[in-house]
Amino acid sequence: MSPLSRSLLVVIFLATSWGAAAREPGSKAPPAYNPPPESSRFIAAPGVEAAQKHCLACHSADYVSTQPPHMPAAFWQNEVAKMRNAYGAHLSDDDAKAVTDYLVTTYTEPSAGRR
Ligand code: HEC
Numbered sequence: 001m002s003p004l005s006r007s008l009l010v011v012i013f014l015a016t017s018w019g020a021a022a023r024e025p026g027s028k029a030p031p032a033y034n035p036p037p038e039s040s041r042f043i044a045a046p047g048v049e050a051a052q053k054h055c056l057a058c059h060s061a062d063y064v065s066t067q068p069p070h071m072p073a074a075f076w077q078n079e080v081a082k083m084r085n086a087y088g089a090h091l092s093d094d095d096a097k098a099v100t101d102y103l104v105t106t107y108t109e110p111s112a113g114r115r
Pocket residue numbers: 051054055056057058059063064067079080082083087088089090091099103
């Protein structure tokens with residue numbers, strides 16, 4: 001083997017082993033991530049299934065339960081419309097009505113129990 005090809009081999013060896021060393025940290029498995037169990041829930045009332053099915057994909061039920069109490073029905077209609085039109089929630093018109101009815105009845109009516 002000529003001195004030139006030997007030094008080429010050395011360069012190739014060093015380049016590949018440095019490359020491997022540089023990649024090593026990234027090749028480790030990411031640390032385990034176990035989020036705590038979900039603790040917020042929609043109030044159990046007729047129609048809650050619709051909210052559970054359509055309103056928990058992107059955020060928790062806290063987004064609903066932390067709204068001011070007794071907001072007018074139009075507030076919940078607008079919220080559901082905003083989720084559909086601005087944020088991309090996929091609900092049919094019937095599902096949107098079911099969720100809105102549930103929210104108005106459960107989170108707006110003065111007689112509705114909160115939590
Ligand atoms: C496709 C994702 C997605 C779905 C599904 C979704 N939301 Fe949201 N929601 C959002 C985003 C994004 C925000 C704004 C978050 C922020 O500002 O930090 C939000 C915020 C809210 C808020 C807080 C007030 C506001 O307007 O910002 C309420 C109340 C709410 N959502 C209710 C609902 C209800 C009810 C449903 C079921 C019909 C629903 N969301 C489904 C994405 C979604």
